[in-house]
Amino acid sequence: MNRFAPILVISLCLVGIMIGALVIGAALVDLDSSERTHIFAARKTLSESLAIEYAILAASSQQSALESAMKALVAHESDIQSMAIQILGGERLVVVGEHDRYWVEPPVRQSTVTHIQVPIHRASSPWATLQISFKPVHRSLEETWLSGPWPRFVAVVAVLMFIGALALMKWTLRHLDPSEVIPPRVKGALDSLTDSVVLVDRSGSIVLVNEAFCRLTHQSLAALLGRPLSRFHWEPDPEGPPSTVPVYPWERAIEFKTLQQGVRLGVRVPGDALHTLSVTSMPIFEEGDTVRGILVSFHDVTDVDHAKAQLQNAIAKLEQSQSQVVSQNEQLEQVNDRLVQEVEERKRIQAEREELNRKLLERSRSVGMADVASTVLHNVGNILNSINISVDVALRALKRVPTDDMALIASLLQQHRHELMHYLSEDAQGKQLPSYLTMLAESVRQNQGLVETELMGLSRNVNHIRQVVDRQIHLARSERALWEPVRFQDLIEQALAIYRPTLEQGGCEIVEQYDGDLEGLCDRHQVLQILVNLVSNAKNAMEAIPDKPHRLTLHVGAAPDRPGFVRFEIIDTGMGIVSGHLSRLFTQRFTSRSDGHGIGLHSAALAAKNLGGTLQAKSEGPGQGATFVLELPLNPIEVPT
Numbered sequence: 001m002n003r004f005a006p007i008l009v010i011s012l013c014l015v016g017i018m019i020g021a022l023v024i025g026a027a028l029v030d031l032d033s034s035e036r037t038h039i040f041a042a043r044k045t046l047s048e049s050l051a052i053e054y055a056i057l058a059a060s061s062q063q064s065a066l067e068s069a070m071k072a073l074v075a076h077e078s079d080i081q082s083m084a085i086q087i088l089g090g091e092r093l094v095v096v097g098e099h100d101r102y103w104v105e106p107p108v109r110q111s112t113v114t115h116i117q118v119p120i121h122r123a124s125s126p127w128a129t130l131q132i133s134f135k136p137v138h139r140s141l142e143e144t145w146l147s148g149p150w151p152r153f154v155a156v157v158a159v160l161m162f163i164g165a166l167a168l169m170k171w172t173l174r175h176l177d178p179s180e181v182i183p184p185r186v187k188g189a190l191d192s193l194t195d196s197v198v199l200v201d202r203s204g205s206i207v208l209v210n211e212a213f214c215r216l217t218h219q220s221l222a223a224l225l226g227r228p229l230s231r232f233h234w235e236p237d238p239e240g241p242p243s244t245v246p247v248y249p250w251e252r253a254i255e256f257k258t259l260q261q262g263v264r265l266g267v268r269v270p271g272d273a274l275h276t277l278s279v280t281s282m283p284i285f286e287e288g289d290t291v292r293g294i295l296v297s298f299h300d301v302t303d304v305d306h307a308k309a310q311l312q313n314a315i316a317k318l319e320q321s322q323s324q325v326v327s328q329n330e331q332l333e334q335v336n337d338r339l340v341q342e343v344e345e346r347k348r349i350q351a352e353r354e355e356l357n358r359k360l361l362e363r364s365r366s367v368g369m370a371d372v373a374s375t376v377l378h379n380v381g382n383i384l385n386s387i388n389i390s391v392d393v394a395l396r397a398l399k400r401v402p403t404d405d406m407a408l409i410a411s412l413l414q415q416h417r418h419e420l421m422h423y424l425s426e427d428a429q430g431k432q433l434p435s436y437l438t439m440l441a442e443s444v445r446q447n448q449g450l451v452e453t454e455l456m457g458l459s460r461n462v463n464h465i466r467q468v469v470d471r472q473i474h475l476a477r478s479e480r481a482l483w484e485p486v487r488f489q490d491l492i493e494q495a496l497a498i499y500r501p502t503l504e505q506g507g508c509e510i511v512e513q514y515d516g517d518l519e520g521l522c523d524r525h526q527v528l529q530i531l532v533n534l535v536s537n538a539k540n541a542m543e544a545i546p547d548k549p550h551r552l553t554l555h556v557g558a559a560p561d562r563p564g565f566v567r568f569e570i571i572d573t574g575m576g577i578v579s580g581h582l583s584r585l586f587t588q589r590f591t592s593r594s595d596g597h598g599i600g601l602h603s604a605a606l607a608a609k610n611l612g613g614t615l616q617a618k619s620e621g622p623g624q625g626a627t628f629v630l631e632l633p634l635n636p637i638e639v640p641t
Contacts, residue, residue, distance in 0.1 A: 011165040018161050019154060039137055040113040043079075047111075051118040051130045054085060059122055063094065070096040081133045088126060102133040113137060196277075196298035199284075200229050200250055202291055213298065218269055229296065235266035235274070250294045253281040257291055264301070276302045331404060342395050349391065394451045405440060409433060483521050483636050488556050488566050489514040491524065495531035496554060499539050508542060508550045515557040518566055520634035526607045527632065530615065533600040534570045534628045541574025541626060550574065559631050565613070568630040577619035577626050585617050612637040 050073070057066040070083045074096050082097030092099075106115050114136055120128040190197055196213035200206055206227050214221055217232065230248050249260035260281040268274045277298040286292045416423035416430065423430035492514065503510060535552075542550040553571040560567075577585065584590045586605035601615075608615040613632035619625065 008166070011162055014165045015158050015162045019158055036113055036137055040111075043113065043116055043132075043134055044111065044118075047116045047118045047130060047132050050132070051120050054130060055120045055122065055127075058085070058093070058120065058128070067094045067096070070094060079135050081135055083133070084131045085120065085128050086131060087128045093128060097133075099131070099133065103131055104133075195300075198229060198296045198298070200294050200296060202254060202293065204228050204230055204250060204254070204294075207293060216267070216269070216275065216298070216300075233268050235268060237264035237266065237276070249279050249281040250296050253283045253294050254291055257283055257285075257289060259283070274302075275300055276305055334404065346391070394455065405436075409437065409440075482523055482525070484524060485519060486522055486524050486527075487516075488518050488520065488568075489516050491527050492531055492554055492556050492568060495528055495535050498532060499535050503539060503552060506543065506546075506550070508539075508552055511551060511553040513553070513555040513557075518556065518558060518634075520566060520632075521636055522632060523611060526611060530604040530607050530630060531568065531570075533604045534568075534630065537600065537628070538570055538572035538574065538626075541572050541576075544575045545623070548573070562631060564634050565631045566634055568632075570628045570630075571625065572627075573625040576622045576624040577617065578622060579619075582617060582619070586615065608632070610639060612639050 054066055054069070057063075057069065066085070070085075074080050074083055080097075081102040082095075082099035084095045084099045084103065085093040087093055104115055106112050106117065111117055114134050116132050116134065118130045118132075119126045120130055122128075190210040191212075193210060193212060196216050197210045198206060198213055199208040206224050206229055209221060209224050214224065217224065229250060234248065248265075249263040252258075253260045260279075263279045263281075265277050265279055266274050267277060278301050280297045280299075282295045282297075283291045284293045284295055412429070412433070413420065416427075424433060425431070493512075496510070496512075500510070535554075538552055542552070550573045552573075553569070555567075555569040555571070557567060559565040581590075586601050589599075590602075605615045608630060611632055613630065616629045618627045618629070
């Protein structure tokens with residue numbers, strides 16, 4: 001058997017507490033005092049009337065009649081226990097009943113509700129006292145709780161209290177914010193869902209919603225709680241059958257106690273477009289099969305429907321162009337042999353590229369410049385990829401040349417060469433030849449321009465390969481330190497030339513600020529090794545944030561605070577450096593990159609120290625870029641070992 005509903009139990013408890021309070025209050029304030037007062041007044045009046053009557057009988061010396069009247073009254077009135085007439089200062093004249101047993105002298109000679117005494121006068125002077133002992137005022141349980149007005153008042157108040165408490169509990173539970181008692185991690189998980197989630201009770205009123213539903217309806221959580229879910233501006237599925245009386249899925253879930261899934265509804269929020277939602281309603285059961293509530297989720301499929309409509313339109317267009325595709329397939333079959341030859345040509349180009357990479361690797365003879373050599377080969381590979389793309393585009397353009405159509409036009413003109421004027425002006429097929437020749441010429445011209453553009457790009461890429469290879473020759477390092485006159489601008493330009501194609505291809509802005517007159521003596525190859533490492537690190541830091549526009553600034557000039565020194569500054573807008581990493585940046589094996597080795601900056605710092613200079617790094621933090629500052633003496637200085 002199902003247990004009672006919690007609100008019914010709570011309401012009954014409140015009614016019980018109220019009835020107990022009323023009973024205790026009645027006992028404390030003595031609500032029966034007014035009734036006792038009425039009884040005392042009636043008994044007092046009766047006693048005074050008897051005193052007058054008995055005074056007359058006593059005055060006429062009719063003692064026997066007086067005693068008979070008193071006995072008759074005691075026998076007739078069940079509330080009277082005993083009676084007596086006591087002469088002042090003397091003995092009792094008449095006694096009826098066990099008066100000595102029941103009579104108690106009232107305090108201060110004042111009558112009470114159970115013991116009343118009334119003076120009897122003879123002539124104008126007090127002569128005797130009428131003493132009457134009444135039974136105590138006790139009411140039975142039936143008289144107290146069934147027949148009196150007080151029980152009826154308690155019953156009416158209890159019924160009204162039960163109805164009011166039941167209605168109040170329902171209203172309170174409906175408007176309470178359940179999110180206040182839900183654990184934060186559960187509420188956070190609901191709010192993190194992209195789908196709208198609503199919990200309704202058995203009457204269809206909202207008990208809990210997540211942030212997605214608040215955003216969908218443009219209303220706050222407080223405004224949604226307690227509101228019937230069916231009262232929103234729901235619209236039937238435009239692609240479904242028409243319905244005059246909508247039956248919502250959460251109502252069906254309550255009625256049939258089954259999962260309702262995939263029901264589509266539209267909702268139109270004021271000031272917003274129509275949203276199409278896929279609704280899933282899952283009943284939540286109590287003990288047994290009683291539905292306690294419904295968990296409703298809304299998945300917005302508006303964008304999916306829009307994409308589906310676009311896809312259907314595209315399919316329709318594809319079907320319209322099917323005849324054109326069939327004719328083009330025939331042309332593709334004719335050039336199949338050419339494609340085979342082109343594939344062989346691409347294989348030959350790939351083999352040449354691999355051979356070129358092998359030769360470039362053989363020329364990398366210095367272990368310290370292994371990173372530079374691999375970078376050069378990587379750039380050459382990128383340029384060769386661009387060459388392959390250019391060749392592929394040119395070949396595709398050549399394949400689009402309609403040679404078969406030109407041959408067909410020539411054949412038609414040859415067949416009608418004797419009546420060419422009539423054929424071109426009168427024949428339906430011949431009239432189309434001039435316009436078709438114009439379109440054919442325009443297509444050939446466009447293909448020719450495309451091929452010329454790709455061939456020019458191919459020439460530029462081949463020139464880039466030659467320049468990169470030439471730069472590698474300059475980066476070859478001698479086995480011993482070699483001090484020679486250098487122009488410091490040339491050094492930074494040589495280091496930049498290795499990475500310039502990759503930087504420009506990635507859309508990086510390069511800002512060069514050089515003092516071209518600055519010259520000095522240094523070990524060219526060690527300085528180039530330091531600069532190449534710094535430019536490489538700047539490139540990698542900016543590639544780590546691809547969605548952000550980047551700028552690489554290179555500055556060479558005299559150090560303002562160190563006379564006789566040259567300062568190189570490499571400033572990037574990349575991922576920046578955490579403040580805690582600045583002190584460890586130049587230590588061996590330390591790296592912040594997943595594919596790094598922690599050797600480049602360490603070797604660069606050692607090389608700068610060996611040349612009598614310094615290498616420092618600055619950054620405002622993650623995402624704020626970094627600045628590397630290299631300061632070297634213009635002339636060799638002795639460095640302590």
